[in-house]
Amino acid sequence: MKIEQIYTGCLAEAAYYIESNGEAAIIDPLRETQPYTDRAKYDGAKIKYILETHFHADFVSGHLDLSKKTGATIVYGPTAQPNFAAHIASDGEVLQLGNVTIVVLHTPGHTMESSTFLLRDENGKDVAIFSGDTLFINDVGRPDLAVKSDMSREDLAGHLYDSLRHKIMPLADDVIVYPGHGAGSACGKNMAKETTDTLGHQKMVNYALQPNMTKAEFVQAVTDGLAEPPQYFPKNAVLNKMGYESFEEVLRRGMKPLSVNEFVQAWDVAEALVIDTRNKTEFPMDFIPDSIFIGIDDMFAPWVGTLVPDLQQPILLLCDAGREEEVVTRMARVGYDHCLGYLEGGITAWMAADKPTESIQEMTADRFARIFEESPEETLLLDVRRESEFASQHVLGAINFPLDFINRNMHLLDRNKAYFVHCAGGYRSLIACSILKARGFKSLINICGGFDMLKNTRLPLTQYHAPVTML
Incomplete structure (x- = not known):
């Protein structure tokens, strides 16, 4: 028996x-299929099952x-109603895989169709659970992502409590937990950086598995x-439930030089969005007017999904040579299938x-600190980190303006004013500057190194845990 975790860091997905x-058997595969068929070919194995823990x-x-x-059977747990051929397993159903078995455990809560797959070895001993978004390391799945659910998040959380107590926690302590995500995923809120653990250890340290906790x-x-x-989460869930275009066709179209x-x-005719995926050092010096920066060398796909509201949006790319396929693939993983091609030869x-x-002005943290100290009342500092990061610690006088909601809150800013912009390290702030510049903001200064550098200056810092008020 062989078990392999195939972890994709930019999505924090396993x-x-x-x-x-x-x-x-393949559990919760990403959009591109070759990594899985290659692994099976290497082992001389036939893929028999594609096991989906839920509609992702x-x-x-x-x-x-x-x-x-491959001809493999797609398997979902009870209550799933996909718009394509699949085997809807019953709770407790046993699937034979070579000399081992996989038991389908219906564990609703994250979503109502959510299921956990329990692997038993050749001797019938429980070895591992593949828990999807039901149980993470040090966390559990959030109960507010179900597709068209008529249940409240409190109702779903109640189901999750029962699933964990009645299906997961009774298993032996030496059972290995293989979750669907690790730290960085928005599918939970307290996930550890580790991507596997024993169930026994999780019973001791996971806040949601404490034995005396009431519902x-x-x-x-x-x-x-x-x-x-x-915003793209419910749209991806619908695609997973209803079906989508072949990845090979998406890749063929997007790989057009x-x-x-x-x-x-193409930009004029299709009213396309131009995304520049180069690194944060090169982009601010010279870029195409009205293009936006989302660099490939970070959480690229989640930020595309967060910031581009329409999955049908035609997209044109500017990429480093040789990375075009990577960019198209990573966009397709989150449902952005309408890439029209890339600029051959790039910015050169x-x-x-x-x-x-055009260019974006940048400034060191030390230089900004001197400007801010001289005229704090007249210096507008936008902190585009998430509310939780801002509440933890921020520059006194900064305005929290999370990148996640820039499209919704842009009207709160004044195009006639100058803004200094920072995040944690400089990636998100450059995205924000590029979006604001494309929307007509003229005076934007990106602070290099972000809060990581600002906190080492003489600027006063503060923190609070009350709800953050925008502007």
């Missing part, structure tokens, strides 16, 4: 490969393409402090064609 005696909200699963390519206490703990989920003239024409070709460019 898929799994299980193989026994020539048969394999934070990424588009590869179950449909993988099933078409009311659990519901309060799980629902308290939930940040609003990214465009000359400068073709790029400009654009400038060689005598096309205009």
